[in-house]
Structures are given as C-alpha cells and as structure tokens.
Amino acid sequence: MLRNNRVLWQLPTLLLMTAFSASSSADGGAMYHLDKKQRTAVVNTMATEINQQYVFPKLGKKTAAYITKQLNSGAYANIVDGKAFAKKLTRDLQSINHDKHMRVRFTPPPPPPPPSMNSQLAEVDVHNNQLAQLKRKRNNQEENFGFYKVERLAGNVGYLDLRYFSGNKKAQSAAIAAMQFLQNTDALIIDMRNNRGGNPKMVEFICSYFFAANTHLNSLYWRVPNITEEYRSLVTIEGNRRLDVPVYILTSNKTFSGAEELSYNFKTQQRATLVGEVTGGAANPGGEVRINALFGMFMPTGTAINPITKTNWEGVGVIPDVKTSAEQAFDKAYQLAKISADEFRLKDLENKLTQSKNLANEMTQAEQLLATNKHKAVSKVKQALQQGIDNGILDENQINMMGYQYLITQKKNKMAVLVFSFNTQAFPGSFNAFDSLGEAYLKQGNIKLARQHYKKSLELNPENSNAKQVLSQ
DSSP, X not given: OBOOXXXXXXXXXXXXXXXXXXXXXXXXXXXXXXXXXXXXXXXXHHHHHHHHHOSSHHHHHHHHHHHHHHHHHTTTTTOOOHHHHHHHHHHHHHHHHOOTTOEEEEOOOOOOOOGGGHXXXXXXXXXXXXXXXXXXXXXXXXXXXXXXXXXXXXXXXXXXXXXXXXXXXXXXXXXXXXXXXXXXXXXXXXXXXXXXXXXXXXXXXXXXXXXXXXXXXXXXXXXXXXXXXXXXXXXXXXXXXXXXXXXXXXXXXXXXXXXXXXXXXXXXXXXXXXXXXXXXXXXXXXXXXXSSSSEEEEEEXXXXXXXXTSSOOTTTOXXXXXXXXXXXXXXHHHHHHHHHHHHHHHHHHHHHHHHHHHXXXXXXXXXXXXXXXXXXXXXXXXXXXXXXXXXXXXXXXXXHHHHHIIIIISOOHHHHHHHHHHXXXXXXXXXXXXXXXHHXXXXXXXXXXXXXXXXXXXXXXXXXXXXXXXXXX
C-alpha cells in the first residue's frame, strides 16, 4: 500500500556533485565514496524523520536511537559504498522494528558535466524527465494496470492473475472488464503470488465485487494527521456482485502489502480459501521520504486495522488455509475449485428451480386478483417479475416470451398487457418491448394505445417494419 509523503528537503545539484569523490572502477564506471561527514548527515536526518513520522512513535524512537548508536560505535565507519550503506541501514532498521516496508535506497549521481554544458544539460534533464513520465504511463498501459491474465478454465472456473493494484483511474475500467468476463463462472481463482501491493482504493474496488455493499473491509490509521480511514465495499458497482461464488486466493512469500490486505480481507470475512505460502508480512503503508539528493527511505506512516481481528498481518504474514508451495498452489486450488464449481452449479440450479416455482405461483395469484382488484394484480406482477430479474432467472426476452404465452397460447390478453407493460418500464430503451405491448393492445381492440406504443417503438428503432406497417393502416 502506498501513500504519498512530502519531500522533506533535497541537496542542490552543486552539493550533490561535490558530496562524493569519484574514481575509476575496474569495469570503467564511476565509484563514489562516502566519508564520515556524509554518513553522519544521513543517519542524523533519518533519525529525525523516523522520530517525527514513523507510525509507532515509541518504536520509532527506539529505531532511531539504534542507528545513532551504530553510527557512534563505528559500525558504519568502513562503509564507503552508497548501496552497501543503504543495505546496512535497512537491515539495522528492520532488526529493531521488523517493519518490512521500511527500507533505504541509494541513487548514485551522474558525473559532473563541464561548465560549458550546463545550459544544454538542463534542457536534456527536462526532456528526460518528461520522457520518463511518459514511459511510466506507457508501461502501466502495457501491463494492463496490473491485470496480467484473465481466463476461463475447464469446469467453468475463472482465473485472475493480478500483479499490482494501480491507482490510475483507467485501472478501474480494466477491473470492470475483468469482472464482467468472469461473472458467469462457477468458481474463481485470484492469483496474488506475484503481487507486491499498490493502491488501497483499488483493493477496495476489487473486493466490492465479492462483498455486500458497505461491508467494512479494512481501516488505515495515519500518525499524521492522526486519522483513521475506513475502506468499505462500494455501494454501487458496474456489473454483478459475486457474493456466493467460491473463491480461492493463491499466495506466496512474495505476496506483499496491498496484496496481503486483499488476502486478509477475504480470510477474516471467511469469504475465500487461501492456498499457498505465508505472505511477506507488511501491513504498514507509507511513502518515500528524501534524506538528501542521494538517499531516500520508504517511511511507514500508517498501519492497517482489520475490523474483525482489530490487528493486521505485520511481521507474521497472512496464513493460508491450505499450505503448499507457491509452485504447487495453482494445481491444488484448481482441484478444489472444480469440485466447488460443481457444487455451486447444482445449488444454483436448485435455487433457480425454486425461484421459478415461486414466480409461477406469484403470477397465478396475480391472475386471480385481476377479477377483483386490478391494482393489486398490477402490483403483484411488478413484484414477481422484478424479483425474477433480481434473482437472475428472467431477462427482457424471457419476460417478452412470457407475455406472448399469455397473449397467444393462453388467450389471456389482460395478463399479457400487464407483463408487456412491466417490460417497457424495466427496459425503457427496448423497441421490442413497446412493439409487443402495442400488439397486445391491438388484439384487445384498444387502437389508440396500440398506436401510441407502436409510435414509441418506431422512435427507438426507425427500421421496425412491423410498427411501420401497423401505423400506415
């Protein structure tokens, strides 16, 4: 999980160029040597920023004191290489706070240019920065915003391989497309084995397809400005929620941060079966903090709080339900998913059969009410047909066919009008729904209403030859 932090301060380019001495290395590259003053400045600044921003103040104070002690004891005295210094600092920090998000990064500077080239290089820097930004955007698109693979496997099992959670708004379109492709599967495998995390809002977005609206999934507490943000499943989504479909999540020891959040959300809500390895164990989000122009560190400024466990997976990882190697996780989950898909399919058919019987009973009751109370009959038809749509056993065409059964087969014109009328209300953009209602009114002998609905049908579809023929008479 990421959170943008302010850039605290940065050495000017001139200081950057004079802060290191360069010598020729064996491979012809430049090697930069840190001195005591530079190491001291880095450690002191890091200690200050940790004390001010690290999410756990007491632990931050202890961590900062440790690297200061290491500096004073000479533990860093012989480290002259920037990358080696960054690695040592990272190990020392994590040895105290065990926070896998906290790490130090070294970025070596380019060699200083001749003074005569400064203005030209300034233009080149601007160009290179713009090019780098464009490349990052292009790479994000090429990677499909983390949606690496979406597939329907034998047995009608869906598979989603998601490599990271993008904060780009276009990523939501990719997510919607993936969910729509998988919406008719009878079981689903979500692969988090190579997912290193990302934006928590995208985690929330994905989870919304598998949890009831407004389900409390996770919270993030931020030390500054001392607030807690709740993440809940969205009230409205594009497409269908899969509240009952069996879900299997693949994990590995590389599953990290936001990927662990998604896995933990599903596990604590008992919404999925996790298969694979214990995850990385990083639950404290934050952002990059500049120490100087050469060193930066990822500073955890927040922590996750699960609404069920009241804790998180920091340092311990998310424990899978079925432990196996990352390499064997897919095969094991697929075996289980195929069995679950068969069970889900049978249960779904039984439910739909029961719902169909209930719908038939409701329509029979509506038919009986027509003789005594038309208003109640209309209400009963609307309720029954809407329930059929909500349960997934009816759509526009099926309702249209039901109307024609009443109109043609059973010769029950009044019921046909009620069914067709509902269809025009439920699908107001359908020319066919209005055409069918016009036909029912025509058979009923109500020419005025028949022509009215045929005109509406022709407005929606000027090529409707049936409506044209009726209206020309």
